Amino acid sequence: MSHRPPFPGRRSVLRGSLAASAALAVPAAAGAAPAFALSGRPEAGWGVQAGDVTTDSGLVWVRSDRPARMIVETSATESFRNARRWHGPLLGPGTDFTGTTRLRGLPPGEQIHYRVLLADPDDPRRTGEPVPGTFRTAPVRRRDGVRFLWSGDLAGQGWGINPDRGGYRIYDAMAALDPDFFLCSGDNIYADGPISATAALPDGSTWRNVTTEEKSKVAETLAEFRGNFRYNLLDDNLRRFNAQVPSIVQWDDHEVRNNWYPGEVIAATDTRYTEKSVDVLAARANRAFGEYFPVSTLRPGAREGRVHRVVRHGPLLDVFVLDMRTYRNANTPGTQTTDTQGILGEEQLRWLKRELSRSRAVWKVIAADMPLGLVVPDTTEGQKNIEAVAQGDPGAPLGRELQIAELLRYIKHRRITGTVWLTADVHHTSAQHYLPERAAFTDFEPFWEFVSGPLNAGAFPASALDGTFGPERVFVKAPTASNVSPAGGYQFFGEVDIDGGSGDLTVRLREQDGTVLFTKVLRPGRVGQ
Template sequence: MTRRDAGPARDAARSTGRAPAGPRRRAVLGAGLALGGLAVAPASAARPGSPALVRRGRPGLSLGVASGDVTRTTAVLWGRADAPGRLVAEVREPGRGGGWRRVPGPVVGTGTDLTGTVRLDGLRSGETYEYRLLVETADGPGEAASGRLTTAPRARRDVSFVWTGDTAGQGWGRHVDLGMPGFAAMHATEPDFVVHSGDTVYADGPIAPEVLLPDGTTWRNVVEDGVERRAQSLDEFRGRHRYNRGDAHVRALTAGAPLYAQWDDHEVTNNWYPGELLPADVYDRERRADVLARWGRQAFVEYHPFDGRRRDAEGKVYGSFSRGPHLDLFQLDMRTYRGANSPNVQPAAGPATRFLGQEQADWLVRETRRSRATWKVVLADMPLGVVVPDGSGFEAAANGDDGPPLGRELELADLLRRLRRARVTGLVWLTADVHWTAAHHYDPARAAFTDFDPFWEFVSGPIHAGAFPVGELDGTFGPRRVFAAGPSSANESPLGRNQYFGHVAVEGRTGTMTVTLRSTRGDVVHTEVLEPPVRR
């Protein structure tokens, strides 16, 4: 999503403070320098903005490793080899003196841009595993890249994670000196896992060598082949993912904690919808959004640690994951199944008002009803009540009319009604997309539509993109802006003070959830403490 208008001024923060340092459980980037208020890796570390180094001699995995789709007993490892060959994982059993287990993976080649995944089975719940991933060629094994992951616990344990969105957008690429330091800020919190809520790349956003800043200085990007133009081929979409993974901070974060990634619009192009025909003066080689989306989805899946067993023939990217007795995750796809963007005021539901689509909405109701977790965290790629214009129409569900549900709001109203009637408790929505951070509380007592239970929605990001002024809320579902923060002008650079991520900590003993909204400079800008809900 790219904002096309500015909303009201941001609200004042209810609480501010410094992010607690906390004990270190896993290695993070070494002590850094302060440069413009941003945390920067020391000179001895790999230069964040520089192209990823390919070792001479034996092939390695120069874009690092990642783990994902981690459950109590399984995990998926991801890597991109520097040469064709077979991916092989080596996993160390936890505990003192634990041995290494070898797990052969697939042969990778140009058909997947040398990317591949290795599924690990037979893991123990609540344990931390070290792993190595390497590629074996006819000349023997290559250089290994290492990582660490923690499986979901069965027992009630403390769990923490971070979430954000919007990476390398609006022309702000990997800075030649700083790289993308927001990822180092998330890494420093030592999360059990990471959620990227969409816009993992900006395939439609050209990255130029230099950007002139308002103060007359110059932002200098690392530029690699293809990123100076909009992606209109499979290799160009892949190139955007290679570009982001070339950042040392990104690689360190995904090596240190599992990643749950979802897509939104910029993995393809701004505000796209199925069936759209894009302007010929912008897309001169391929105008069909469906074709671009097929390439964009393929590249997105190839460059993230997805378990192939949870995808269908159409490449489904929504799913659910348990992270212990207190926490289940429900990851949505608000892009694939929607109708066309429009004025969004249709009085009756139909194909034009689809947002999640019936099958995905049914799945969410069914799976949240089955969940026994204290908290059911819905990972959405767009906010529910924020007004997001798209020309003369609307990009999200809200239409700017505070009255009864119309357009896509009809599907959302039906979903919230069904969740209430299914007696689903402990729903918390997390999202990004709008390039500012906020805490919203939805309550039927303030709403035009009243057949739902109150819930919280937390918005964060961007992690490394242009920041935008806080937008307007639609009153149909009764949102109250408890807190919001963003810049006063559009497209503030990552050097500003409005790059954000969120942090969630769930206490194992009590189930209390603490949500903090944080800047990438290390400041906690807002905190909400949520007590466990009463089961009905």
């Protein structure tokens, strides 16, 4: 493997970042969220994040405890000698005191050390304690290789930050692999999943959660959605990880509500919600999502203002981030024989085709927030509909399968090579190989789909396979019971390692402690793998 070794200065950066954040916290009663004490200067108790990093740019995020001017300093070393200064936005209540600063003109393939200072708007000389972070820019030389991780589903089914277990420990296992970035495949929060102080476990013991007011009910107001994103940042492990590893983030249903689709109206029988318009909830959730993650297309003033995008990571890799929520049609049994809107919408499908055709990267990772060949039912409020793509009929494409068939046909006939599908959503880990010789629809080239997650949520049995595109489940690890807590295991993340010399792409499916469960090596240009 030609990937460079872990950068030696990262661990000390993490220690400094954690110390800066921890210094702001006031000890709280067991189970309660830590409070943040207001000092005489602006402080950043929620840590820092970097995102959507390319060969020469990246976004840096922070949240202040009061109005402040965001300032970012970057350097090639931890000493910050000859630092470059970037003046960011004024942070205020309009963005819940969050903000991002785009760094441009960075050297490719290099470790970038940064620190965020928050300055008093009325007296720029008064700044809070700087909060450090680091990331690597994407390489321009193929031989440098790329390593990244992916997973999804955080704080779901009532399983939140458990101080008895040390919080979200999976992030420390991921950080130990020193990835170039982390792809979060959706369900970053569970806006529809309140967090209680305790929950009973099957062995008679008790699971304890850190709790907050915003997580005590389903999210409806903008303040409640913002509070859901803040909740996860109370975890030390996640803040350390964010300071070390940049992210590429997409969303799925639980950022809003389970199995949501545009135009949906919540039934009167669901008394948890006073706001019944899912479109209203989705708009508030989208705003909070853009405030709490460094996403290039959702920055204030960004022209595109959308979740789907391409993040190019040098000559070896392009990541195509899909949005399988915003443009989908209503969930139905999925038996219609024509379906132009599908799960992506017509405009996003045209965008994806165009960008795949333009890509010159060796590997084209399609980051899907939902799986293709796994049947995901939607039984919300007693319905018998389909939530994802596959609808359980192994015959010719129907419903949303028609749109995916069109995309797979396009990839084949345009001779687009190196496509790999990554997803989460189903709360287990698996590897599926799709082959036309096994399929009802045959006009496509073989490809792989890899599933990982959850990060910290309930685990569920393996989903049924739909034979329309000929999937074979080569590996799966899943519980036999539903909603197994993180204390019962079955928490997963995946790793992708692209060798700079051979171009081989190695996928490893890992457990929460980093143990490798399954490995698959894919070679560039090979059909069928």
